Amino acid sequence: MNRMNTILTQELLLSLTSDTPSISPKFFYDDIGSHLFDVITLLEEYYPTRTEKWIMDNYQREIAAAVAHCDVLVDLGAGNCMKASRLFDSIKPKQYRALDISKEYLKTAVADLQKQFPNIKMSAHAIDLSLPLAFPDIEALHKVFFYPGSSIGNFDPDKADQFFINLANECHGKGGLLIGVDLVKDVEVLHHAYNDPLGVTAAFNLNILLNVNRITGSNFQLQDWEHYAFFNAAQSRIEMHLRARSDVQVMLPSNGGKDHPLSFSKGDLIHTENSYKYTQEDFVEKLQRAGFGNVRCWTDPNEYFLVCFANVQ
């Protein structure tokens, strides 16, 4: 086992053996998971992606005017880099840094994009956003951090606060943050977005077990588990879980070579993701608390989704 998988196995052993077993959502994004997520974004029920695109397209000029200046566009969850590339003509960055957890997928996307935009200096960085960022070579430049798609919703609120503080510090007094976030709305709309009838979200959720098997050598069987997602109104979040369809035994090889048995009873849950939904007011306050100011907001006619640009103060 390579060093990275050894560290990840240790992390998974801890989270899977805790009182409330969980798998971090970062494990969704292996090659298959990244592609399944791309399909989710095309689903009729999954409104966030097309709604954010509508806002970005419709308010393109106003957004570019708010951003005003951008030496480096730092794309914090680049994926296939499509969203950032749509900004290139209006924001005109001199450099583009694409960050994502899925390295191979990202490298291919950036290489393709570089051919289309040869004048923008591009680089790809595989990164775990739960850790602090550091770009000493671009400290002095005017940076715009771009964090679309409501990926911030997958952070617990206190972690999101810390993340914003880190970004504000990374700006070194210049630049800002362009971010998209999903808003609180009718529960039915939220429910369908995470329980699509084609079963793509279910496949995305279940695929996390295949990735865990690949990384750790465990033997999760997909037929033992089912997708379970619901809106937790008290916490203002969609929760995704995998629910055991029967009593299940799983072997998780530990680093020392001794297998670690995991037992689940029928109905037991493995928590895989939270997706927090904010009100505009709460979200703006959150940015301000972290050191961002002059927050400008754009939304769609249904007020399903919010795009904000905030300068570092």
Ligand code: AVI
């Ligand atoms: C990436 N993230 C913002 C998605 C979300 O909506 O929380 C991940 C996702 N999970 C299920 N469907 C989409």
